[in-house]
Amino acid sequence: MSDVTSAAGQALAVAPHFEASAAPLRVEPLGRGHIHVTFHAIYADSDRDLVLQQLNEHVFPDLEAVMGNIAAVTGHLRRRGGGVRGTLELVAATGGELLVRDSMGAAWRAFRFVAGTRSYDAVPNDDVARAAAHAFGSFAAALADLDPGGLAVPIPHFHDLSARLGQLREAAGTNSVGRLEEVTAECDAILGLGDTIGGALARGGASRLPRRVVHNDCKVNNLLFDEATGEPLCVVDLDTVMPGPVLVDFGELVRTAACDAAEGELDLSRVVYSPSRFEALADGYLAGVGPVLTPSERTLLWAGPPWMALENAARFLADHLGGDRYFRAGDNRARARAQLRLAEQLWEARDALRSALR
Numbered sequence: 001m002s003d004v005t006s007a008a009g010q011a012l013a014v015a016p017h018f019e020a021s022a023a024p025l026r027v028e029p030l031g032r033g034h035i036h037v038t039f040h041a042i043y044a045d046s047d048r049d050l051v052l053q054q055l056n057e058h059v060f061p062d063l064e065a066v067m068g069n070i071a072a073v074t075g076h077l078r079r080r081g082g083g084v085r086g087t088l089e090l091v092a093a094t095g096g097e098l099l100v101r102d103s104m105g106a107a108w109r110a111f112r113f114v115a116g117t118r119s120y121d122a123v124p125n126d127d128v129a130r131a132a133a134h135a136f137g138s139f140a141a142a143l144a145d146l147d148p149g150g151l152a153v154p155i156p157h158f159h160d161l162s163a164r165l166g167q168l169r170e171a172a173g174t175n176s177v178g179r180l181e182e183v184t185a186e187c188d189a190i191l192g193l194g195d196t197i198g199g200a201l202a203r204g205g206a207s208r209l210p211r212r213v214v215h216n217d218c219k220v221n222n223l224l225f226d227e228a229t230g231e232p233l234c235v236v237d238l239d240t241v242m243p244g245p246v247l248v249d250f251g252e253l254v255r256t257a258a259c260d261a262a263e264g265e266l267d268l269s270r271v272v273y274s275p276s277r278f279e280a281l282a283d284g285y286l287a288g289v290g291p292v293l294t295p296s297e298r299t300l301l302w303a304g305p306p307w308m309a310l311e312n313a314a315r316f317l318a319d320h321l322g323g324d325r326y327f328r329a330g331d332n333r334a335r336a337r338a339q340l341r342l343a344e345q346l347w348e349a350r351d352a353l354r355s356a357l358r
Contacts, residue, residue, distance in 0.1 A: 014102050017093045018094075022045065025043060035060075036055050041113075055106070063107055069241050070239070118227050119220075120220050132281075136215070139215065146213050165194045168187065200350075201307065216249065218250070219256045246289075255346075263338060263339070275356075278353065
């Protein structure tokens, strides 16, 4: 029996804990996420449909902190009634708890299924990029009056360039699976550019920027779009919502949407940053976030994209050197090389990035 088949059986078993009034007709795998195992629980009355997720406690060891943050953010958005048009709806179990353990001890949670939506794994054009950026900017604006001090930090140093470079140096020093010799050039290039970008962030006062409630994983595939209108409807995948600088959200959005090449593209000639796509993302994000950002945040916003590309290159290469324990799907060396190339391009284009944001 496959892991997915086994999890599907557990999903059917835990569904009544979240929706006691009826049993699902069936459950189907949903999405292509690599962290959790996700199912769509389908009911005769479609208004009861659920998204059921078996949660990965290796990646998120403090699930109570994760769920508390999600409850705080979604509750705030619903009370505020602003921001993006839809908000994820957590479904509590019949006893009021947000997590349920199955017979094997795995933790499950539930959201109300959002019907009539689609997502994009790749951004098809600048119009979709602009709309997505506007939605993420609106998301940031809607959370601007939620105290970040009230949220937990489930993954310390999640977006910490210095810490990520330190992990890469440690992985290179340990060389636990004997791969260092084949990636020495990539390792040296990442560490060198990392020090350069880190210096620019320090000179720009990144450590003094306001801490806000940020998504920390602002990819376009973490948005649901209305199938009928094409408009962004709902920000999803809130596991990494926690306090942080707004630079990381804008930077991750640009890293994943301003280049049409795959994250682990083997042909580096295809890893090309698109100035027009960046301008669409900048226009949309600034329009969505409105007057919320401080002058210091706006001035340093350009640094988010090269930071996020380089940080991810460091993470991918550290995982490659450590035997692919975190990012288990795909070629982490290829990912590191592609993200390094993108970081180099974004750093080289820093004056153009500043200009577009002005």
